[in-house]
Amino acid sequence: MTGAATLLKDVFGFDAFRPGQEEIVSAVTAGENVLAIMPTGGGKSLCFQLPALMREGVTVVISPLIALMRDQVRALKAAGVEAGALTSGNTEDETNAVWQALDDGRLKLLYIAPERLAAGSALNMLRRIGVSLIAVDEAHCVSQWGHDFRPDYLRIGELRRALDVPLAAFTATADAETREEIVAKLFDGHAPQSFLHGFDRPNLHLAFAAKDSPRKQILSFAAARKGQSGIVYCGTRAKTETLAQALRETGHVAAAYHGGMLPEDRREVEARFNVEDGLIVVATVAFGMGVDKPDIRWVAHADLPKSIEAYYQEIGRAGRDGAPAETLTLFGADDIRLRRAQIDEGLAPPERRMADHARLNALLGLAEAHECRRAKLLQYFGEEADGCGNCDLCDTPPETFDGTEAVRKALSAILRTDEWFGAGHLIDILTGTLTDKIRARRHDELPTFGVGQDVSRHAWQGIFRQMMGHDLIRPDPERHGALRMTEAARPILRGEESIILRRDTLITKTRRAAPKALVSDEDAPLLSALKAKRRALAEAAKVPAYVVFNDRTLIEMAETRPQTLDEMAGITGVGAKKLERYGDDFLNVITGEAARLHPSRRKLAGRMAGSLYDQLLQVQSDLVRGQDGHEKPLSCSASLLAKVASHRPSSAEDLARLLGEKRAERFGPAFLDVLATAD
Known part of the structure; x- marks a missing residue:
């Protein structure tokens, strides 16, 4: 059977494996149960596609979205691999072609959606076609409390048991808790061979910015990258429409995408994004796992994502080809209030809500970080890293100050008003601003009234936002979003701990230079x-x-x-x-x-056989009239030379069987000399 390295080059065009791929390919090919966590753009798909070509039988790939499956099948067919997908989006001809390839024994990879497993006939079909391996893409979808949960993923463990074949599960987004769920539900709790190959995406530039005219911030970011494919994620459907329109009005090619659109309209946007250069899609998270475009040059968040896992997966859609890509995430106090409320008002049990708050805290910690964002992000996933030089904080280290006193004043204002008010009213108290609401409640008589006059209102907004980011205060949904103090704030209030804050992050920083060009001016x-x-x-x-x-x-x-x-x-x-x-x-x-080049030689291009062909052709031209140059002309056809170069016979007998007696007599010794020195 052809080796992995040969297939890697001949089929996929790669001279070497990316870090971590080779050992995963070896384990999957050997029939081990495998769980592989790899960063987006790290080459997950190849880790099951290559073993599929090396193993007997059919590899069935369970993948969450039709668009994702179709893209992978198209790419495989373009590389000469027999692959197909059975989806609800197929035409009749496409489905017939898949069944014909299965009946002929040609198909190596069959893509299906998890929903197909609900049909009673699915198991019999998979048994009949000779499935020898199950590959599960986006395996984190099995996590019931994850952001991409797909109920039908829970059937995959049952399928593995019924077919009694190895299973290889892949994902780019899985913290320790999610990994435990994958093992429990896909592998019945029996630990598979696990590979954790890092979460670092060094080609991605990471940046966060506090909201300050967010529409202008997004338009400015897009303007510096005009003509490049990008995604803008928004928190609401309405915002996708208005922001897409604003981008179009400023000269960009942009389209909105959200779950409220008709399915055919969503498919049209997906198709355009895959085909058009420079299209910007402004989307809710509905524009998710089906994005398989490798040359997305930037991803921006107009609103704060739900969690650090969601953030990591969404920015991971940029730069999958390994070339430089940019990210920007905007966030503000309203985002934090919204995300807290969504957790508190959800139906999850208390322990799950606590875990979700912890995940949000990790994201807010990343947003409010003082030092390298990449180091902070990787730390969350259990990895260590030094300053990366490719994030906004490494580009321009922020100015910080001891915020302990300011935070204690804010906490005092919250407690003295019985935790019944939001940031706006509290800032009025701290800055000594007399309003009707202040007078009506006699809050101008509080000891904290006016104690923060030395700090601007703008700066106090930044302080309150950072306090929410550090989870010192939270909006209380039962008090209409009024801010209340958390246990984490008590040591600061009591003077037992201090806190460092960033200096008024709402002041616009020096704009980062436009992204580095992909190639030199000359190229x-x-x-x-x-x-x-x-x-x-x-x-x-x-x-x-x-x-x-x-x-x-x-x-x-x-x-x-x-x-x-x-x-x-x-x-x-x-x-x-x-x-x-x-x-x-x-x-x-x-x-x-x-x-x-002759077609026979063209097929050998880039291989050792191509070089051998050229040498054999030169030897033949020297001997076309024999050693003395006076014999009757004789030559080998191009296809015959190609066979010799490819098969590399090592004896005169083997060569004679290929060439025939006359040609072997004239060219045999010289050809064998060329072949003997080929190594």
Whole structure:
């Protein structure tokens, strides 16, 4: 059977595995039960796609969204792999083609949605087609309290038992608690071979900003990245519509996406996003796991996400190709109040609400961090990291101050008003602002009235927001959102602990420079030309542009400028099938001239057999009229030379069986010399 490294190069176009992939591929291929936690963009899909090609039988892939399945099937077919999906979105012809491939024994990967497992006929169908491996994508969906719970994922453990085949589960988003749920529900509590390969996405620039005219902040961020594909996540459906309209009015190509849209309208936006360069989708989290586009250059949050896991997964949709990508998350006091209320007013049991508050606290801690955000984020997932140099806090370290006294004054105001008021009224008390509400309640007679006059109202808003971020105060849903003190604040109030705050984070920082260009100025025109060719080929084939080649592959082409098909085959992401299909087109863009190779030689491009073919061809030309140059001309066909180069016979007898007696007599010794020195 063909080895993993050979398939990796010939099918997927990669010279080497990414960190962690090889050991996972080995375990899955060997039939081990596997749980792999890998960062988005770390190459999860290859860890079950490659073993599927190395194992007998069919690998069934359970994946949560139709769009995700269709994209992966398209990419596999483009690489020459027999794959198919049985989904409710299939046409009759597509479904028939899948069944025909299964009946013929050609299909290696079958994608199905978890909902299909609810049908009684599903198990019999999977038994009949000879399933030898189950791969579960987005395995965190099995977590009942997670942000992407899918009830039908709970059936997968039963399926594994019924088919009695190994199961490999993959996800990029799983804290320790979620990992325990995956093991319990998919593997019956029997620990699989587990791989935890880091959560770091070093190509992502991380940034947070306190809300200060949030629409302008998003428009400014998008303007600095005009022409690049991006996603803006919003907390409400209405905001997606208004923000998408604002982006269009400022010259961007933008579309809204949310759960209230008709299914066909959502599918149209998904299809456009996959195919169009530079489209911005303004979406609720409904635009989620189906996003498989590798060249998204930025993700912005117009509102605070629900948890640190949700944040990590949503920003992870940027830069899956490994090229630089940007993120920005806006947050404010209203976001914190909303997220607290959603937890407190939910139906979850008390212990789950406590866990959800802890997750939100982790995200707020990241938002209000004073030092490297990446180190803070990775610390949450149990990893250690030093300053990254690729986040806003490393770019511009914030000014901090000892906020202990200010926090104690704010807490005093909260307690002296019996925890019945929100930040606006409390700031009026602290700044000594006489309002009708202050007079009516005689709060101007409180000892705390006016004790914070040395701090501006703007700065007090930042202090209250940071207090909520540090979970010192929380909005009380039973008191219409009035702020109440938490146990965490008592040591500060009693003078037992101090707290450091950032200096008025509502003051707009110096705007970060526009993102670094993907290539040098010298290579930029060629990259644009390569993208134009990619777009034309993708439109003609009616597939997303990245199915042809992703951005990273085009960047490498622009920088290295291959001149031959052999050199083109060395580009990351250019496998044998894509080289055969697209090699000439892209070489023509780079050199202005397509490669002229015999079709038999073209199929060997980029492999050792290609180099052998060239050497054999040279030897043949020297001997076409024999050793003395006076014999009758004799030669081998191109396809025959290709067979010799591919099979590499090691004896005169083996070579004679390929060439026949006459050709073996003339070329045999010289050909064997070439083959013997090939290693």
